[in-house]
Every structure is written in structure tokens, then in C-alpha cells.
Amino acid sequence: MRDLAKLPKAHLHLHFTGSMRTSTLQDMATGHGLRLPSVLLDGDPLRVPADERGWFRFQRLYDAARACVRSEADMRRLVDEAAADDAAEGSGRLEIQVDPTSYAPFVGGITPAVEIVLDAARVASAAHGTEVAVVVAASRMRHPLDARTLARLSARYAGQGPGEVVGFGLSNDERRGDTEEFAAAFRIARRAGLASVPHGGELLGPDHVRQVVSALAPERLGHGVRAGEDPALLDELVAAGVALEVCPSSNVGLGVYPDLEAVPLRRLVDAGARVALGADDPLLFGSRLGAQYEAARTVHGFTDAELAALARSSIEASRASSGTRARLLAGVDAWLASPDGGAGDAPPLSSASHPPAR
Structure with missing residues (x-):
């Protein structure tokens, strides 16, 4: 079996x-004199039921971890280590998701918070050979007007290269908020590209899903x-070209499915869906990007050719430049052409500017 760590791929669903x-x-x-719940440090993957109490426990632990990020140095460290960990697993493109409002009080506002993450992404890209771009995400737990503010801020930094904002998201408990009330923020983001x-x-x-797609x-x-x-519905998503950022470990951790075998990855792929595997929150769910590909191989029986197709799908669903996509896709082909996958290492990032993909 070929080495999955050498398979070039894009990571499109990772929270800050x-x-x-x-x-x-x-x-x-x-360093900040804070006490943490022991469950955050014991190394065991979080398992909660798929109900509001389960989500509350997950969110409480996530908030406890987030409360430890209290300085510019902390924020830069997170971006650098995320890039290093992704690079070690063959990720040539990381689009990391951040809600800057959580860190703004410690660095002077949401604008400095975004700029710190973007600058750290540029530095980490050069240091580790993995392009790091940013998705700014609003929260369903906040007022939709806050989402509009974040969308306008994101638009100022829109681009496709390292250290630029490539997307606008909406996260937190899907059961909260009125999806349609966030539509105006997403229109602002789409107008900015x-x-x-x-x-x-x-x-x-x-x-x-239909509500989100419509709004x-x-x-x-x-x-x-x-x-x-x-x-x-799945056929509609396939026809519309909507990619799915599937995160098997977090699906199990949040009680959506009882185990990895129950995650319908094979069904989605066989239906023609464009799937990009993601790790979501490795801190809580205990596994990073490479483990999602390993599960596709060992749990769902994906062949190396099918794993290469998953990697291609992730790259094509990214907002990377056409040059970066071509480089990573060539690396996937080389990985598949090599009996041990050793030839799959993508060429290093170019210092030249990246042409737009669209």
C-alpha cells in the first residue's frame, strides 16, 4: 500500500x-494560569450524544480551549503548528477557518485579529511548504448583523494565495439561528469573490441542507x-457541483454515527459527490487529516486509486490558484504511478505570484 502521508491533498475543514x-x-x-478540564488533556477522543446536551458539552470544552488563546504569539503559534502538521501529512493546501471575534479582545479588535492570522499564514506557508489560506466564519450564536460585519471585513482581504481570505463560513450548532437571516452576509462575501x-x-x-443551499x-x-x-437531494448537490467537506471522526465524536463504518462516505462518493475529507477539530476528536484517509482505506475499503480520487477532489474543491492546483494534481498522479507512493511529493511552493483560478 502506498504511503498516504505522501499523497498530496488539500485540507478544507479545519477550525483554528x-x-x-x-x-x-x-x-x-x-502560561496564562488557567485550569483546564482533564478531558481536554487525556488524549481520548471526545464522544457525546447527538443532542443539545452533547453539543453543550462539546461547546463548553471548545470554549475552555479557546480561552487559552490570549495573545498574538498564541495565535501565530496555532497557525504555524497547523501548517506543520498538515505538511507532515501531505497537505499542500490548508484553508483554515477562524472566527476572529473570539480573539479580538486580546489583540485590539477583529481587524487586528484577522490580520495576525493572515500574516501568520503567509509566514507558515513559506516555512512549511503548505499553502495556508483563511476562511472567516460567522457564528449562528451571534446576531446576523455581526455576520455582515465579518463579511465586509473578509472582503477587504479576499484572494486565493497564502495569507488571503478565500471563503466565508457559518459555524456552530446548526439548530440555532435562522439560516435565511444570514443570507445578506453571504451575498456580501460572494460579491467580493x-x-x-x-x-x-x-x-x-x-x-x-436544503435550507442552507437555498439561502x-x-x-x-x-x-x-x-x-x-x-x-x-444528493443528486441535486452533485449536479450543482457543491462539494462536501466530510469529517468522519467528528461525525462519530458528536454522535451522528455510532462508528466510522456507519459514516456514508462510500455512498456519497458512489453517487458522484465531490468529497473533501477534513479533520474538523483534532484537539477534541483525536485524529488529524491523515487518519481520515486511513479510515477511508481500512474501514471503507477505498483502493489507492480511489484515495487518489479523493485527494484530487479536495484539491479541485479548494480555492487554490490554477498553478497550485496543477502542481498538487501532478503530485497525486505521481503518487499513484509509483508502487510505494514515494514519487507523490508535490514540488515545493513557488515564490512567483499565483494566477487566479477563476
Whole structure:
């Protein structure tokens, strides 16, 4: 079997705080004199039921981790380590998702918070050879006017290269907020050329997916895995070219499915869906991007050719430049052509400017 760490791929669903290493969380908590729930440090993947109490427990732990990120240095460390970890697993493109409002109080506002993350992304891209771009996400738990503010801020930094904003998202509990009330923010983002990448179709089923698609016109759907329960809806998503950011470990961690085998990855792929595997929140769910590909191989029986197709799908669903896409896709072909996958290493990032993909 070919080495999956050498398979070039794009990582399109990774949250800022959730990307953190456990050791980094411990360092930050100690440095700021904060006590953490032991479950955040024991290394065991989180398992909660798929109900409001389960989500509350998940959110409480996530908030405890986020409260440890209290300085510009902390924020830069997170971006650098996320890029390093992705590079080690063959990711040539990372589009990391951040809600800057959570960190704004410590760095002087939402604008400095965004600029710190973008600058750290540029530095990390050069240091680790993985392009790091940013998705700015609003929260369903906040007022839709806050989302408009974030969309306008995101538009100022729109682009496709390292250290630029490539998309606008909507995260947090799908059961909260009125999806249609966030439509204005997404229109602002789309006018600026940003990808619409809201969450939907993990905690709630096909009806919610239809609401998100109708109101927010997604280019990619964060999770979207529950679309597999409605063949007609899945066919519509395939026909519209909406990519699904499928995160198997978090689906199990949040109780949506009892185990990895129950995640309908094979059904989605066989239906023709463009799937991009993601790790979501490795800090809580215990596994990074490489483990999602390993599960596709060992749990769902994907061949190396099918794994290469998943990697291609992730690259094509990214907002990377045409040059970066071509480089990574060539690396996928080389990985598949080599008996051990050793030839799959993508060429290093070019210092030249990237032509637009669209």
C-alpha cells in the first residue's frame, strides 16, 4: 500500500482553535494560569450524544480551549503548528477557518485579529511548504448583523494565495439561528469573490441542507454528510457541483454515527459527490487529516486509486490558484504511478505570484 502521508491533498475543514496540539493547549493554559478540564488533556477522543446536551458539552470544552488563546504569539503559534502538521501529512493546501471575534479582545479588535492570522499564514506557508489560506466564519450564536460585519471585513482581504481570505463560513450548532437571516452576509462575501462555505447537514438532516443551499448558495458545504439520507437531494448537490467537506471522526465524536463504518462516505462518493475529507477539530476528536484517509482505506475499503480520487477532489474543491492546483494534481498522479507512493511529493511552493483560478 502506498504511503498516504505522501499523497498530496488539500485540507478544507479545519477550525483554528480545534487544530491545536494537546501539548500546545497545556503550554498556553500553564502560561496564562488557567485550569483546564482533564478531558481536554487525556488524549481520548471526545464522544457525546447527538443532542443539545452533547453539543453543550462539546461547546463548553471548545470554549475552555479557546480561552487559552490570549495573545498574538498564541495565535501565530496555532497557525504555524497547523501548517506543520498538515505538511507532515501531505497537505499542500490548508484553508483554515477562524472566527476572529473570539480573539479580538486580546489583540485590539477583529481587524487586528484577522490580520495576525493572515500574516501568520503567509509566514507558515513559506516555512512549511503548505499553502495556508483563511476562511472567516460567522457564528449562528451571534446576531446576523455581526455576520455582515465579518463579511465586509473578509472582503477587504479576499484572494486565493497564502495569507488571503478565500471563503466565508457559518459555524456552530446548526439548530440555532435562522439560516435565511444570514443570507445578506453571504451575498456580501460572494460579491467580493469569496467562496460560500457554511456548515450544514451534520447535526440536522436533508431538510436543513436544503435550507442552507437555498439561502446561502454554498460552493462547499461544511459536513453535508446527512445529504446521503435523501438520494434526490444528493443528486441535486452533485449536479450543482457543491462539494462536501466530510469529517468522519467528528461525525462519530458528536454522535451522528455510532462508528466510522456507519459514516456514508462510500455512498456519497458512489453517487458522484465531490468529497473533501477534513479533520474538523483534532484537539477534541483525536485524529488529524491523515487518519481520515486511513479510515477511508481500512474501514471503507477505498483502493489507492480511489484515495487518489479523493485527494484530487479536495484539491479541485479548494480555492487554490490554477498553478497550485496543477502542481498538487501532478503530485497525486505521481503518487499513484509509483508502487510505494514515494514519487507523490508535490514540488515545493513557488515564490512567483499565483494566477487566479477563476
